[in-house]
Amino acid sequence: MSTAEKHPVFAAELKADGTFVPQSNLFTTPFGYKPGEHRPEAGRYRLLWMKACPYAHRAVIVRRLLGLEEVISLGTASHFRTEYGWEFSLDEGGVDPVLGIRYIKEIYDAGDPAYKGRPTVPVIVDTVTGQGANSDYFRLTNYLETVWSPFHKTGAQDLYPQQLRSEIDALNDVIFRDINSGVYKAGFAHSQAAYEQAYDALFSRLDELEQRLAHSRYLFGDFITDSDVRLYTTLVRFDAAYYPVFKTNRNRLTDFPNLWGYTKDLYQIPGFGDTTDLAAIRSSYHASPHLRGFAANPYGIYPLGPEEQDFLAPHRREYLKGGYSR
Template structure:
């Protein structure tokens, strides 16, 4: 077993790609039962626009309006085997935490931290220590434990009456799609790749059938399930189709999923968090075991993300009885040169 320098928190064996799923599972809760109570201004969300797992947290934070309660620090799109870094900031130092390597926040809590340094992570600003990097639970807690600080009109992304169904859908989307593309890209031999490829496209066919008659994955509004699927779909043609050899079809050749993805991309809080330039830089530069030349492709043309999708005909409203989020903060906007149009 060898640790993959490309993907902190994962490893590659001669066969199937394995993801290390042992995270810091401390939770930030309203009652503070794990020692980390929800307090506005106390924590900083550390993310990277390049990473699909971190992109989820940026979307959910935007949709719920948590900007004033939870600050955002952004790592650059590339890293080495040591850590994600704050190379986008002046002096390559996070202006709040005062560190260059995200690993410093991990080591501040666990001096012998043995695992990969991953984003997203939530850091306790007062101590400089990572509170949690459990990305799957993190966004659920944003919806539930941080409810006191949601904006007026925030959508119910994890409504109680739909949680069981959301959990079931999320489990399959995670194992077969979110992680499935990585299983293809980092397969250690032909048999492992073939099996991963078949599993991925079986799941995409299932999603196509599900979404052919309903606008969103669960219920008639956007939920946590849509956020989790979107961050993989938006990376599919720029990265996964070629770089990870997920090439039965492009997303643009899957009419239902392509329309669904454009519907979400054009929904405030989704597309305005996506930086296609950083996404491509991350995968093609960091994954030297797959792309040793580190050449970043110029394509594909992304202007088609802004074309009409026609999904309104299926009914449903993205925010239910709520409202769209306001435009992103000026300091958090994706550079226009990194977006379609």
């Protein structure tokens, strides 16, 4: 039986040659101040996520780093996917307290009743109209960093500095293709060739970044950028989820001295570790019904490690004060 047959939720994203290609986003209208764009407005929008998703997690991290918590509200779905998708079973009465919906699918159905794709997170919803505003996980943090700047807290870090944007964009493309998406390409592949291609690309990029971070505290020097957020959300899930479940098992994260120290460094910064739910990550990837088959885990047993104490250990990266080498 093929992966597509065993896991029909991903069938549309599995190609004939065995490769996994993520689906397109449904809500792509940008945030901005031009006609037809969603105008940033305090209190109007709600960010929906679930804690195990790395793409949703990075939007939550940026929201926190920029001080947008009182500007954009947050709705949290359960990290166990149901047959109807992500459900607000963590909330009283099983519905989101602001939107009054039980499933994120309801936002997708309202946006396009004929939509056949997976209802995904993150998605920002306009609470005035009840309609989905934007689910473009690749660009969402950039919107928060730029057109939402009038609402940033005083002294907020510039995560997307103008003078580095072309370099950040280029690195983000690589991180997304070979690392963020790479672990899924390996895990969801249903041919040996597709798996090996994704596996090789993933570890080649990790090897490169291991060397880059030997001389630079963060990816662009001694300050955090959007690229660090994007890399972090995959790395912090690596040993708990991708290494065992998606067979990305050449090395653990802890086998990379620089990447491991870098991840611990970020974890210990407010906005990173305090938005990372390791228990949700472990249980979701191992015990969720839609992923259980990938882990050969029919009884839904999930591991207890790694734990928070592992990420709170000394990282010893303070001495790296210089910039990176171009």
